[in-house]
Amino acid sequence: MIKLPSLGDEVSVWMDATPAKVWDLVSDVTRIGEFSPETFEARWTRGSSGPEAGAYFKGHVKRNGVGPTYWSGCKVTRCVPEEVFEFSVGSDSITVNNWGYRLEAKDGGTLVTEYFRLEPSLPTRVYWTLLGFLRGRTNRRGMRTTLERMKAVVEK
Template sequence: MKLSRSLGDEVTVWMDAPPEEVWDLVSDVTRIGEFSPETFEAKWTRGSTGPEVGASFAGHVKRNGIGPTYWSPCQVTACEPGKVFEFAVGTDAITVNNWGYRLAPRDGGTDVTEFFRLPASLPTRLYWLVLGPLRGRTNRQGMRTTLERMKAVVES
């Protein structure tokens, strides 16, 4: 297993909708509260009004669905409509995590992959060595929940 893969994971769910419709959900950060079990709201910040590389937003997170609760600053790092939406979580100086969605047309619908990856710094590697299995399981369950909730909306 490659190091970059070991410091992250992904979940894919097929949705009976074209990539353009799914894109509208994954790239509208203001709707994340409808889907995520941890991030219950988000808003564009620093003058940003929508998805584009460099756009800033903040996610209001309730860690593990129970707390603590805090705002996480984020910045869009990849934005290809109908294909990929990715963002870095952290400050301008330090990225603590990267999250995103990849969309791929298949069988008249879309394979939607939500993923996360952590930077391969020594502190992060140590954190992941100790807490990675537990946090990884929580993230996988959260990604599956998020994608299944999006699927229900986009297919209704």
């Protein structure tokens, strides 16, 4: 039996801040450019103006921090204040992957976990099997960078 590689990963960082304070950062997509090494700006779209399930936004991405830029359409799929903020990336008919943040009150602060999960289609399985180790490593570094930058802001 062939074991397929996991189609996602996660990184956690403890922050000396309340879940409410961390929530304000992870759920405000217009601030992602301050933290992410790849998504340098984002804005709410289609009449959406803040975090809620079903809200739309788009992120302006420069893959690996180099090369051409592109806009990715996103839709908030889970939004529980101070607990989870998750969104899908793709189009109205196709979701390519999902990204999110889980918050857990812990030791007087918040354990923040950023995660991604590719949709299990044949193209993503082939891509991930062939190149997943490279993209996964980049994603892990990017998630850690994003969380460490958020940590610096909330712990000021």
